[in-house]
Amino acid sequence: MLTGLYAAILAIIQFILTMKISSIRRRKGISIGDGGDEVLGNKVRAHGNFIETVPLALFLILVSELSGAPYWALHVLGVALVIGRILHAIGMIIENKFMYRFVGMVLTLLMLILGAALNVWLALPVL
Secondary structure: OHHHHHHHHHHHHHHHHHHHHHHHHHHHOOOOOOOOOHHHHHHHHHHHHHHHHHHHHHHHHHHHHHOOOOHHHHHHHHHHHHHHHHHHHHHHHOOOOHHHHHHHHHHHHHHHHHHHHHHHHHHHHHO
16 A cells, blocks of 8 residues: 555654654753744644644545555655655754745645545545
8 A cells, every 4th residue: 555655754754853852852951842942942843743734644645545546646645745744844943944844835735635636536426
């Protein structure tokens, strides 16, 4: 299943984001919240935004796959999601990288709307 491939890639990205946050927390002695630290706050938001968007996006890919979507369409959705999330995280973590964040969010939102449209199209025969 292709969804598993993209879920695995995204799990690795989440692991990396989590480890970066944990490292900063240990170094600065901040266990909860961001302690007013802007760098940590940006990383926490990058991780939070990842957690907020990835589950629904993966669900759309999974339902598309189970509904018989062509593999090329699943790859388009998966690649857009992975690249979008990577760019967004880079844009949130590295200062003055708004364009990365913007392009990452556009790719993610485009993936969500295309995934939703694909699922509606795949559901039409059974309506």
